[in-house]
Amino acid sequence: MISDQFPALIIVFPLIIAFWINIVGWWWKRPCFYMSMLALSVSFISSLGMLNTVISKGTIHYRLGGWEPPWGIEYVVDHLNALILIIVSFVGLVVGIYSKKSIEKEISESKIPQFYSIYTLLVMGLLGMTVTGDAFNLYVLLEIASLAGYALIALGEDGAPLASFNYVIMGTIGACFYLLGVGYLYIVTGSLNMADLSQLLPNLYHSKVVLVAFAFLMVGVAIKMAFFPLHIWLPDAYTHAPSSVSAFVAATMTKVGAYVMIRVMFTIFKPYFSIEMLPATTILCWIAVAAMIYGCILAIAQNDIKRMLCYIIIAEVGYIVMGISVGNRMGFTGAVLHIMNDAFMMACLFLAVGAVYYKTGARTISGYKALFKKMPLTSGSFAIGALSVIGIPPTCGFFSKWYLVLGAINAQQWAFAVALLVSSLLSAVVFFRILQNMFFSPNENPPIPPLEKGGEGGFEKQGKGIFPHEAPASMLIPIFITVAGILLLGVYSGQIISTIIQFTVPEGF
């Protein structure tokens, strides 16, 4: 049955296609986009199929090469994986569609086949990190995703190569720390399989080697997910990347990092080790509080909107880590829900900012003045994304923050709840400045600029129709899909929690 092979298909199909794109692209540039989208659609369909199987039959175990788990590499898909896989492959597909037009403008034409090849590899690496049940295999796929990420970020505007180089340095430190942690675990247990490790480790919890391994794993993952004091690579790298690349990496890369953190804390190690034996979760909670406040305050200080969103990501990572480490059912539910919602929110905001940049070249707050008159659909979508980040009820951001606050209150940690609310207020300040500029511009009735003549140096030729200043439809539709996602995830969050997320909560909570 092909449905039994979904865990392999989700990785292998994009891998094969990515290399064929590279070959075909030398002679023929047109089909590259369609091949990439075909690969990502297959991944998306397989992830849907796997979620279906997981809900009806429980966890999937897939043995690569037919070898028994502790010796061979095993792919494990449970409720948590299946959800993250769907998010990553869906965002990858949507952003891929968007990138067709946006990339044509931002990078030189000769690099387009390579762009799609590397983009497919990036999605494949992130999917692989999510699907694998083997600690070392995770490292390899993490590096595939990171290398693809470095290359894509370096394609961006002036300053991108330096930002990407700093990201290479920091990312390599993170990955090496992770590798070192896995090495220590391998010395003491002789196993690399996550399920096997969690069976073998409890007898060794008082060993110093295991403590060191835990510390290295956590620091490595924290660098990769841009957790607060280790986030310095993120704002530069994501600001200078091409718009569609930053939309994808912002939406998924930090979230997959958060997923790996959950795996390390609650699958490789048992929850009682991470929560009760070590003060790890308490420390993480307080750092997360600092991340929330710091991210939002620095976001206020930014003038470049893309850079501002990057600092918002740092705050969002803080929310997720707080939810994970607060150590109860509500908080964990909120964290997983927030991983999902934040992927959609960040995709929506970055895509909208990219669309504005595509049409007007504006990326500063003052450049967004009276944008609603010119680009009503894009600014409306931006507004919904912004409201969701702030946490206004009909959007999905409200529900995940609700669970996070409940989690903090259940844990009797009032400080965390207060910090979360303060951070939400600060993000409201951040976004209302822009929204005010967009919708209620102080100078009344600003003249709508005449349709520009397309030509060299100028921005894209003006379209026709009802919204002549809007971006092309292939860029608008992905934005609308993410907006619909934000609204639907908000409305159906109850069902999502009862069918999927409640099974992701680790035992012992």
Next chain:
Amino acid sequence: MIIRLEDIIIKTICRLLIPFIQLFGLYVIAHGHGSPGGGFQGGCILAASFILILIAFDLSEAKRRFSEKLNNFFNNFGVFLYAWTGWMCLLLGGNYLDYGKLSRILPVDAVHARYYGVFAVEVGVGITVMAIMISIFLDLITGGKHEEEPEK
């Protein structure tokens, strides 16, 4: 940026050595699954022979023997060979990379099918490593401008 270097000793020695280097590379690839060695090592040795051509002769001579497009094709084809071997097992009803299932199309039993499956993967890895090594070297010595003619 490679200057043509006219030196009869270097050229003759390289002409003599390169076939043996390549033969050794193929040997290491072919025996990689049963003894020390394998695709990575053999691929590096093969790449070294081409890099020797590049150093001893010049860029245009090396590219006449091994063009950029061919190199690009090989570097993708090797990965494809690896993935396709796994994919065949998948199509034959096994899991991905379950080479035992190749016995259904090969005239051997499952144990030997595994043996040949690993061999196919090693060949794929060897081809890719060779091509990637050459292309990294080309990119670095020319600063990514190997499409253009070298400066004299």
Next chain:
Amino acid sequence: MIEYIIAKYNYWVYIVLMMIGFYAMIGKRNLVKKLLGMNIFQWAIILYYVSTASKKGGATIPIVMGAHGHYEPAQAIQYLNPLPHCLMLTAIVVGVSTTGVALALIIMIHRRYKTLEEDEILESLEAFKK
């Protein structure tokens, strides 16, 4: 104390190498020096992994004796643990590709700013903004 260091000398070597690499990555302002630091850092970890595979008493490489012809498995005492070597083969490849990407970025940076000192690049970036 000195016996303690000598007994576990492989760990000390890897830690010292790793710290050298770490210092170069964090402390140096030249991009190529940072890259070299990164390589030393990665290679230190590879050294550490491979050193964990060793056994006392003359264990060597082969797992299968007489690879061509008749096969007989070697005793566990006779061969090194092959798994760390295999893992590090992958890590070496990852390291080489990271180095390749980083060198490509350095070439891009040098072509654009004509320098590899981080301070000067940042200055020219600032100047470009104004």
